Amino acid sequence: MTPKEFVKMFYLERKSLVDLYLNSNHKTEVSKLIADLKLDEEKTEKIRQILNVVLRDAFYSTLLGLDGEAEIGERQENYKIEDENGRELTGGEIGSFAWEYFHNNRMELDNSSADFIAILTYKTTEQGGRKTVAKTGYRPQIKFDFDEMHASGQQMFIDRSLVFPGDTVEAAIKISSVDYFSNQLMEKMKFEFREGTTVIGTGIIKHVINNRLRKSS
The missing domain is CATH 2.40.30.10 (Translation factors)
Structure with missing residues (x-):
């Protein structure tokens, strides 16, 4: 796995979670809470926007923190993450790819x-x-x-x-x-x-x- 692939997985997970939460057929805690609100089309779309922004900021901040570029829980330090073959993923590239995926349309x-x-x-x-x-x-x-x-x-x-x-x-x-x-x-x-x-x-x-x-x- 490369740092780019690692970040891409987080990006896809965000999309998957938003779709899951807004699908009333999936009985997750969040989807049940949203369904209970009985929202119209416009308000449901606003919830989609809120979920996208909240998860974007959370995942982006986490990735920066793992790469030593931001605080996690008011503590900033360098972490070492390796894939299953022992190749290091951290060290500077995760932060740049996180920006590309979460703020600069890399997926598209x-x-x-x-x-x-x-x-x-x-x-x-x-x-x-x-x-x-x-x-x-x-x-x-x-x-x-x-x-x-x-x-x-x-x-x-x-x-x-x-x-x-x-x-x-x-x-x-x-x-x-x-x-x-x-x-x-x-x-x-x-x-x-x-x-x-x-x-x-x-x-x-x-x-x-x-x-x-x-x-x-």
Whole structure:
């Protein structure tokens, strides 16, 4: 096992726990407590957000602590963790991989078939945005500032299944017309996403995944 694989296991465990807690068919203590609240769709999604953030912070802090980069229980020291073959995992790399997985979309960068990852800000209904929630897989049109072309852009929300008007969320996005936008996209580039002529929200590219789209420096 490598330090990267060790951290990835923690990341996957967080996702597994969130899914477990929100599945009413699994009678864990947490899932029972959540089911007893009889929450509607919006409040259930808020619970998902809370669980994701709490477990992210807990696992990230633990990994930093194991690598000697943060306190665990008000005590900071160096630990030595070895895999079953005696190879040391601690020593500096766990902390950097923890940042990549828990704060910098490493899972999506390694495994997504999307074209880029973006931070999306949805307009409120009062601002002219959607009146209803958007589900992951939502396909509005995208318009970049540098061109009048509109392209379909499927949004796969990260750590979310639903987004409400006014929310900000990270999403892996797959666009149509890849050839048209070849060599034109870069990090920090802004865009709008629309339903017809109505602007639903704005986005900013965080990572370009598809190298065909990446603008040469």
